[in-house]
Amino acid sequence: MLSKEIQLEVNKGAMLPLMEEFYTIQGEGFHTGTAAYFIRIGGCDVGCHWCDVKESWNAEIHPPTSIDLIVANANKYADTVVITGGEPLMWDMTLLTQRLKDQNLKVHIETSGAYPLSGTWDWICLSPKKNKLPTETVYDNAHELKVIIYNKHDFVFAEEQAEKVNPNAILFLQPEWSKKEEMTPLIVDYVMNNPKWRVSLQTHKYLNIP
Numbered sequence: 758m759l760s761k762e763i764q765l766e767v768n769k770g771a772m773l774p775l776m777e778e779f780y781t782i783q784g785e786g787f788h789t790g791t792a793a794y795f796i797r798i799g800g801c802d803v804g805c806h807w808c809d810v811k812e813s814w815n816a817e818i819h820p821p822t823s824i825d826l827i828v829a830n831a832n833k834y835a836d837t838v839v840i841t842g843g844e845p846l847m848w849d850m851t852l853l854t855q856r857l858k859d860q861n862l863k864v865h866i867e868t869s870g871a872y873p874l875s876g877t878w879d880w881i882c883l884s885p886k887k888n889k890l891p892t893e894t895v896y897d898n899a900h901e902l903k904v905i906i907y908n909k910h911d912f913v914f915a916e917e918q919a920e921k922v923n924p925n926a927i928l929f930l931q932p933e934w935s936k937k938e939e940m941t942p943l944i945v946d947y948v949m950n951n952p953k954w955r956v957s958l959q960t961h962k963y964l965n966i967p
């Protein structure tokens with residue numbers, strides 16, 4: 758249990774349950790191949806059975822950390838910060854993104870969109886999940902839509918999500934890691950037949966980097 762004081766700071770978004778921070782190469786989606794400082798915030802209740810960071814789900818095991826400390830660390834690295842999780846939009850992102858932007862950092866988010874949009878973002882990567890669909894504000898503001906393909910039905914889900922997202926969003930299909938041998942060839946065929954989509958791979962896993 759957090760003390761009342763710390764709980765109030767977390768509610769304001771002045772402290773956040775920080776799981777890890779690391780400087781790496783963005784492995785996925787539109788910005789693949791570019792250096793970025795990743796900030797992983799704990800807490801997620803979406804429950805994807807194939808999630809590759811299940812250790813992030815329980816916010817209570819990740820220490821509430823002041824955003825001043827998070828920003829000071831981020832500022833030492835590249836000019837781009839990626840906020841991920843867990844599900845970062847479970848928390849109020851207003852203060853964290855303001856402080857990062859005050860340092861002239863570009864601020865990106867990886868989100869399922871399952872919670873209302875908070876914060877000011879240079880890039881929003883929306884990766885919708887069937888269990889808990891995105892809110893309207895995230896569909897309207899996403900810069901990219903990245904749908905994970907675990908089985909054939911996920912192509913149908915991907916088309917439904919493409920109908921809901923704003924028309925400027927760039928569309929990606931990304932194989933679920935454990936099914937990649939089976940799904941990647943289907944994605945390749947799908948993109949050739951439906952060229953509004955692009956392929957996204959988890960390239961950091963091939964590069965053996967975080």
Ligand SMILES: C[S@@+](CC[C@H](N)C(=O)[O-])C[C@H]1O[C@@H](n2cnc3c(N)ncnc32)[C@H](O)[C@@H]1O
Nearest residue numbers: 807808809842843844867868869884932933934
């Ligand atoms: C771990 S999630 C954290 C951010 C947010 N909760 C979300 O789902 O977008 C980061 C990205 O990894 C993707 N992802 C998670 N597990 C994966 C897996 N096993 N294979 C492929 N992509 C995966 C998610 O869809 C999301 O785009």
Ligand SMILES: Nc1nc2[nH]cc(C(=O)O)c2c(=O)[nH]1
Nearest residue numbers: 782783784785841867961967
């Ligand atoms: N290198 C690298 N790129 C990523 N892109 C999205 C990631 C995430 O977990 O949100 C991720 C990650 O965990 N590592």
Ligand code: SF4
Nearest residue numbers: 801803804805808843
């Ligand atoms: S929404 Fe993201 S963090 Fe949450 S379970 Fe799904 S992939 Fe994992």
Ligand SMILES: [Mg+2]
Nearest residue numbers: 809810841967
């Ligand atoms: Mg990851």
